[in-house]
Amino acid sequence: MRELVDEAMNRFDEARTDADAWLAPRLHATLRMTRGEAADPGLWNFLALAVAPDYVLWRHLPLGGTADDPKKVSGVRFVGPHYSQAFSRLWWTAEMFRDGSDYATAEIACGNQDMINTALRLSTIDHKPTALALVRVLEDLSREGATRLGDRVNALCTAVNVAGSTLMYEVIAPDDVPDHLALSDWIEEVESASAVPWDRLPExxxxxxxxxxxxEVLTRMFERFAAEAPLRDRARSAAPQD
Known part of the structure; x- marks a missing residue:
């Protein structure tokens, strides 16, 4: 764990948010566990407070503080919920957005801060085709050079979440039950497994x-959502309040 965070800080000191996409799949492949085990906040609190508090400060300390107004790291980065805590958010993003042994889709998701900050809060991404369809639409928007990408991702996530309350994605786009035995075997191999590679994605x-x-069904549906979902009116939100 220390080797991973040290390497991340060395590689991405000039662009710290970029560390998320590199670290998330490698953190997940190093800390092999079930979702039930990962739901224990004590593990993540220990990592943030005892193992790598320097990484939490490095990654989440806002830039530009002054002596009179020093910047601070929010406490939720150390002991917060799974979608905010510094290490938990990375593990869970890798878990929810990986496609079996392939972390490529998780890497794409972690490369967009709005996807981590918004989509990880949604219960709909427990459905794997839903999570992967979100990544496909994000990838297409990025490839097309869409403006206001962050606003578009947030609007898409909101639309997907609202529609999911009535559409029932599991019915529209059924999926297979995960192979729990394969997961157990992978976890049990942790003692003999090699360290995760740094210059290619792990398995x-x-x-x-x-x-x-x-x-494919959900990707087409979410593409329509992305095209029709209203974007945040920044001019209005920036106006002074009466």
Whole structure:
């Protein structure tokens, strides 16, 4: 764990948010565990407070502080919920957005801060085709050079979450049950596994990939959402309040 965070700080000191996409899949592949184990906040609190508090400060300390107005790291980065805590947010993003043993989609998701900060809060991404379809739309928007990408991601996530309360994505786009035995085998191999590679993505558990047909159905649906979802009116939100 220390080797990973030290390498991340060395590699990304000039662009610290870029460390998320590099560290998340490697953190997940190093800390091999079930979702139940990862739901224990004590683990993440220990990592942030005892193992690598310097990384939390390095990654989340706002820039530009002064002696009169020093910048501070929010306490939730140390002991907050899974979508805010410095290490938990990375592990869970890798878990929710990986496609079986392939972390490529998780790397894309972690490369966009709005995807981590917004999508990770949504219960709908428990459905793997939904999570992967979000990544596909994000990738397409990025490739097309879409303006206000962050606002578009937030608007898309809101639309997906609202629609999910009535559409039931599991019915529209069914998926297979994960192979829990393969996950258990992968976890048990941790003692003999090599350290994760630094210059290529590691391999996750081969517990099954999402149905491609379901991903395609939801991708087309989410593309419509992305095209129609209203963006935040920044001029209005920046106006002084009466």
């Amino acid at each position: 996750g558990p081969a517990d099954g990939t999402a149905r491609r047909s379901s991903c």
